[in-house]
Amino acid sequence: MDAAHVDLPGWKHIYSGKVRDLYVPVDGSLTERIGQESVLVVASDRISAFDHVLASEIPDKGRILTQLSLWWFGQLGVEHHVLASTVAEGVPAAVEGRAMICKKLDMFPVECIARGYLTGSGLAEYQESGTVCGLPLPAGLVDGSRLAEAIFTPSAKAEVGEHDENITYGDVEELVGEDTASRLRELTLEIYTRAEETARGRGIILADTKVEFGLDAATGVITLGDEVLTPDSSRFWDAATYEPGKAQPSFDKQYVRDWLTSPQSGWDRSSDVPPPALPADVIARTRSRYVEAYEKLTGRAFS
Missing domain, CATH: 3.30.200.20 (Phosphorylase Kinase; domain 1)
Structure with missing residues (x-):
């Protein structure tokens, strides 16, 4: 396409x-x-x-x-x-x-993120302050540590080309109101908990995921929208190779990120120059990871 x-x-x-x-x-x-x-x-x-x-x-x-x-x-x-x-x-x-x-939904201006493992931007904040989105976590955690229970770590939606910004639960209450904020947190953690168990049974660890909700004006019901639990919105790891204390290989666009930040790409991430075209092998390997995630999770062959 x-x-x-x-x-x-x-x-x-x-x-x-x-x-x-x-x-x-x-x-x-x-x-x-x-x-x-x-x-x-x-x-x-x-x-x-x-x-x-x-x-x-x-x-x-x-x-x-x-x-x-x-x-x-x-x-x-x-x-x-x-x-x-x-x-x-x-x-x-x-x-x-x-x-x-x-x-059609009236979408809430919040990226609802649930984390069951410490990594990514959450790890960076934890290493600096011992918190994630303002939530204090125990000392001694490392990259990939499983949390005692999943946490709700929202971010503010950004325009295309901008980076989402982590916010606190109090910020969510200010944006959408206390009752709606409580329901968004409840639904997000409910979805993560159910999906994490399902994925684990198929040999995949769901480290974190982003979901989005909107209000169905006809019914007044808070409704799950957008995509859900894909490699673009979630961090999937292979349970067989999971090892806390280091970055975990992911079923997503990791090959793309790795190549763009490698000397081979010749791209300076800090510049205003757009990234270069991807080599054929990076495209093929990225596609294979998406297919593998689909097949492992659903138990269906992708064709």
């Missing part, structure tokens, strides 16, 4: 994010069939790293993200935004397999 959005008859393109393109129905027969308050969410093969959308794409990435999200939506038992996912239900044939028709 081209990095630019595709034109879909009967649908109007309204937004492009780092990976996903959003459309609304404009054809009268279509809106009658699927409802006016719906949106088509199409996952492209674009890949981002270090807040840049790269010129190179990862073949089948959009299909993997969509199919894995759909599988997880069916596992979690929480209210979600998906209405349809097949051509028979109204998804355009041109984006079959990588698109979902979803409820």
Whole structure:
């Protein structure tokens, strides 16, 4: 798929994010069939790293993200935004397999993150202050340490090209109100706990994950939106090779990040120059990690 959005008859393109393109129905027969308050969410093969959308794409990435999200939506038992996912239900044939028709939600301006293990930006804050998003943690933890219980570590949503900023739970209360903040934390930890157990049973450690919620205006229910529990929104590790005290290999775009920061790329991350195109072997190895995550988690062959 081209990095630019595709034109879909009967649908109007309204937004492009780092990976996903959003459309609304404009054809009268279509809106009658699927409802006016719906949106088509199409996952492209674009890949981002270090807040840049790269010129190179990862073949089948959009299909993997969509199919894995759909599988997880069916596992979690929480209210979600998906209405349809097949051509028979109204998804355009041109984006079959990588698109979902979803409820329009009033999205909350918070990235809801649950961490069961210490790593990434959480580790950096812990090493400096002994906290993660203001939450104190025990002394002596190392990169990859499993926490006694999962913690809610939100961040503020950033525009495309900007970096999300970690915030405290008090900040979330100020943004959305005390009752909503409490429900967002409860749902996020519930989803993480259920998914972590499911993944562990399939040989994968779910170190952390990001989920997003919105309000369904028709019902007043806080609803899970966006993607869920994919390699783009979560940190998956191989349980067989897990070893605290060092960085763990991940089922995600690790090969991309590693190559971009290596001398071979010739790219200066601190410059204003966009990252270079990816070599074919980095693209192939990244695709294989996404496929492996999908197959390990779902027990299905990806084709």
